[in-house]
Amino acid sequence: MTNPAVEAAQLTRTFGDFTAVDAFDLTVPAGTVVSLLGPNGAGKTTIVRMLATLIRPTAGSARVCGHDIAAEPAVVRSMISLTGQFTALEDILTARENLLLMARLRGHGKRGAVKVTDWLVDRFDLGEFRDQHVRSLSGGQRRRVDIAASLVVQPRVLVLDEPTTGLDPRSRQIVWSTVRELVAEGVTLLLTTQYLDEADALSDQIVLLEHGRATASGTPAELKNRVGHQRVDVTTTDADGFARLRETLAPRFALTDVPERLLLQVPAPHAAEDLEAVTRAVLESGVGVDEIVLRSPTLDEVFLALTGHPAKDRT
Known part of the structure; x- marks a missing residue:
């Protein structure tokens, strides 16, 4: 088996x-994306700074590509x-x-620096502002240049600490x-993010963090399955119809109601069968609805x- 990255x-x-970080365990297989997901203050940035050898752990150990972060920091970097x-x-x-400067600092010769810079300008769609001073760029444009x-130099492990915060939808894509x-x-990616859709879209594995500890981990599908089955959501057109x-x-049905959203929810462990049964019952009732949809847990x-609180409750 390939050693973990x-x-x-x-x-x-x-x-x-x-x-800030309390007895944290992590394994990131090579060539995968692992996301650290949690509210601000959960310890995400402290973890990645330790792995990148920017700060030393108080206790415990970690290895990057087989090299100890404390004993071999230069190799890790x-x-x-x-x-x-x-x-x-x-x-x-x-x-x-900026890209040329970074390329020369990372060991490229003049020709190599120009080649990799032009490649990155194209890859990150920087052409429209590549010759503008960084101080004149928007926050999203600066972020794209920074990631580029x-x-x-293509790393074996890339760590992105909330890389798309403040980016517009096009830049995020x-x-x-x-x-x-x-x-x-073949690059291994360790990602911290405040966006749940980002973790869901990119991750092979997600680690939920709370107060410096891992509270749960798994693939996005595994984590969703821990919460429950799919459900049928029925949204009515008005309060009278809802009642x-x-x-x-x-x-x-085992019904859950959300009056403020005019929403009725029915568990759907059998997916299509349950959707058909609920739809038939709604049609027989004669009540007007805006939507009947089969949803997975988010x-x-x-x-x-x-964690006991919604992800949007971040400070």
Whole structure:
């Protein structure tokens, strides 16, 4: 079997009396995407900073591509690339000049630096602003340049700390597409994100964090299955119809109602069969509805069930 790209065992970091990361275990198989998902203050950034050798663990150990982060920090840094939450660019240089500078600093000769810079400009769709000074770029544009700069040398492990925060939808899609291409080329990705749809779309495995500890982990599908089966959602057109339909469906189904959304929910472990049964009952009732749809559990619901609060309650 291929050795894991990242391994952490009982990784702990304290700041005075505060424990930011508490006995954290992690295994990231090579060539996969693992997302650390949790509210602000859960310890995500502290974990990736330890793995990138920017801060030392208080206790525990970790290895990147088989190399100990404490005993071999220089080797680890040669194999890992970290894009943090804040851009690390020179404001007085253009986007292209920043990429050229980073390429030369990472060992490319003049021709090689030009070649990789032009490739990154194309890959991240930076052409329209490549010759603008970074100080004049929007936050989303700066972020795309910053992520591109982390790839002037393709790392074995790429760590992206909330890479698409503040990006517009088009820029997010560009980053997502590039991430998928890199993973297909064999790069291992460790991602921290505040976006549940991002974790769901990109991840082979998700680790939920709360107060510096892992509360759950698994594939997106596994985590959703822990919350429950699919369900049929029925949204009525008005409050009167909601009340009438609730009265009709309650004796026949295990019903959950959400009055403020005019929503009735029925568990659907048998998917198509349950959808057909609910639809037939609604039609027989004669109540007008806006929507009848079969839904899977969302990561929002997973987060609420496993951490005790909704994912959107971030500070």
